[in-house]
Amino acid sequence: MDVYLLRHIHHAQPPDGSPIRHIDDDGDLIWDEKEDEIKLLGVYSSEQRAQERILQARTLPGFEDEPDCFHIDRTRVDRDHWTSGYFTYHY
Incomplete structure (x- = not known):
């Protein structure tokens, strides 16, 4: 099953x-994940529902300042993403 993650990026x-x-x-x-504010607005069962949420969110304070900075990411439920671990570099 696929779901659609809706995020807004405030640059x-x-x-x-x-x-x-x-x-x-x-x-x-x-x-830029370090500098920009990335907000998860919701997880939707269809791209259409995510698009409908964008239309509503564009009218809200903050979101209306960057009305074209929404990102929909389709992903599969029950799918592993970080399968090999990770390493943090210390500078």
Whole structure:
């Protein structure tokens, strides 16, 4: 079974004052997990339901400031993602 995760990305202002980049050269939404605020709005049973939630959320404070910064990610239920562990580098 597939589900649709809906997230909103509020992009942080770059420290150097340069303009905020919302999309890459291919037109895909970009974000920085360290700097940007990423909110999970919900998990939906269809892409249509996620799209309907976007329409409603765009009218709310905060979300209306970046109305095109929603991301829907389709994923399969009961599927493992981190299967080999991870290592944290300390600098």
